[in-house]
Amino acid sequence: MVDEALARSFRGAGEDYHRYRPGFPAAAAQAMLSRPVEAVLDLGAGTGKLTVQLVQRARRVIAVDPSEQMLAVLRAHLPNVDARVGTAERIPVGDTEVDAVTVAQAFHWFEREPACAEIRRVLRPGGTLGLVWNRTDPECSWDLACHRIAHPQATASGGEEGEEQVEQLPGFVFAERATFRWSETVSRADYVRRWQTVSTFLAADPAERARMTSAVEQVLATDAATRGREQLVLPQLTDVFVYRRAETDRVVPARTPGGVSLVGSDVGATAEEIMADVRADRS
Ligand SMILES: C[S@@+](CC[C@H](N)C(=O)[O-])C[C@H]1O[C@@H](n2cnc3c(N)ncnc32)[C@H](O)[C@@H]1O
Numbered sequence: 001m002v003d004e005a006l007a008r009s010f011r012g013a014g015e016d017y018h019r020y021r022p023g024f025p026a027a028a029a030q031a032m033l034s035r036p037v038e039a040v041l042d043l044g045a046g047t048g049k050l051t052v053q054l055v056q057r058a059r060r061v062i063a064v065d066p067s068e069q070m071l072a073v074l075r076a077h078l079p080n081v082d083a084r085v086g087t088a089e090r091i092p093v094g095d096t097e098v099d100a101v102t103v104a105q106a107f108h109w110f111e112r113e114p115a116c117a118e119i120r121r122v123l124r125p126g127g128t129l130g131l132v133w134n135r136t137d138p139e140c141s142w143d144l145a146c147h148r149i150a151h152p153q154a155t156a157s158g159g160e161e162g163e164e165q166v167e168q169l170p171g172f173v174f175a176e177r178a179t180f181r182w183s184e185t186v187s188r189a190d191y192v193r194r195w196q197t198v199s200t201f202l203a204a205d206p207a208e209r210a211r212m213t214s215a216v217e218q219v220l221a222t223d224a225a226t227r228g229r230e231q232l233v234l235p236q237l238t239d240v241f242v243y244r245r246a247e248t249d250r251v252v253p254a255r256t257p258g259g260v261s262l263v264g265s266d267v268g269a270t271a272e273e274i275m276a277d278v279r280a281d282r283s
Contacts, residue, residue: 016196017197018049020190020196020197021047022184022234022236023053024049024053024238025238026053027178027180028178029053032102032128032130033102033128036057036058036059037057037059039060040054040061040100041062041064041091041101041102041122042061042062042063042101042102042104043088043091043101043102043119044065044103044105044106044107045063045064045070045071045074045104046070046105047073047074048077048081050102050105052078054102055080058100060082061078061081062081062082062083062093063082064083064085065085066085066086066087071084071085088103088106088109088118089110089111090114091119091122096121096122096125097124098124098127099123100130101119101123101128101130102130102132103132104133105132112169112170113170116170116171117170120171120249127244127245128245129245130243132240132241134237134238135239140234141225142220142225142226143235145223146216149195149212149215149219171246171248171249172245173243173246174243176241177239177241178242180237180238181235181236181237182235182238183233183234183235184236185232185233186231186234187230187231188229188231188232191232191234192217192220195212196213200212
């Protein structure tokens with residue numbers, strides 16, 4: 001069940017979201033679009049953090065998001081992208097109009113069944129659905145501690161209780177998964193501001209937001225890797241899941257259940273562990 005208040009929290013986030021949130025490695029876009037296509041739809045595109053990687057890979061790029069404010073930022077830096085207000089449950093795109101649909105950091109906000117039916121409708125037969133999430137590297141103690149502040153419901157293993165498995169999607173066949181390890185250098189101040197663009201911070205009242213911000217600052221002040229440092233080297237893991245549009249609109253068991261390719265470096269996690277982390281990273 002999607003938390004509507006958290007899902008709506010991004011609506012006013014535009015500029016700050018774009019400034020402070022990380023992007024995605026080019027290899028992640030390559031994994032979702034391994035060869036150039038005619039048309040791609042970036043669904044839940046936000047300010048265009050993934051969309052920017054799609055413009056060299058498709059002749060036509062459509063971006064859909066419910067937030068006019070997020071799309072205004074996207075339009076400013078990607079004027080050639082066809083940006084449309086809409087939702088995953090009601091996509092403003094014609095039947096079989098696109099070769100691929102990508103969803104970055106947003107699939108967990110969608111109502112699963114109607115969204116899958118809509119994505120299937122806009123995809124041409126054989127088209128692909130690529131899902132991507134950045135997530136915390138569990139070996140990075142300070143980022144993991146901050147993640148726990150933002151997502152206190154996450155269990156010790158990184159999962160979130162009561163959530164459903166998402167490996168199988170109605171109308172799609174799971175094709176493959178890839179994980180990319182990368183890192184970025186971020187200033188201490190920007191790292192704190194980044195957390196303030198996460199849904200739980202955005203939806204919190206001012207007192208709670210101040211408490212969470214102070215808790216993040218406390219982590220940075222005490223962890224040996226961040227104490228006294230103005231520039232932080234932040235490791236990131238990016239997971240990509242690729243599905244193919246099935247002939248049927250029902251759930252189709254994957255032909256290659258172990259269809260996992262770890263790229264970059266072996267992070268030593270099973271598909272279930274990675275999906276648990278993905279579900280916990282409701283950011
Ligand atoms: C964490 S942001 C990700 C934005 C962008 N894809 C990125 O990676 O930076 C989640 C996005 O999902 C959008 N969103 C929330 N509910 C949605 C829905 N039902 N359909 C489509 N987009 C939705 C929000 O407006 C927001 O832009």
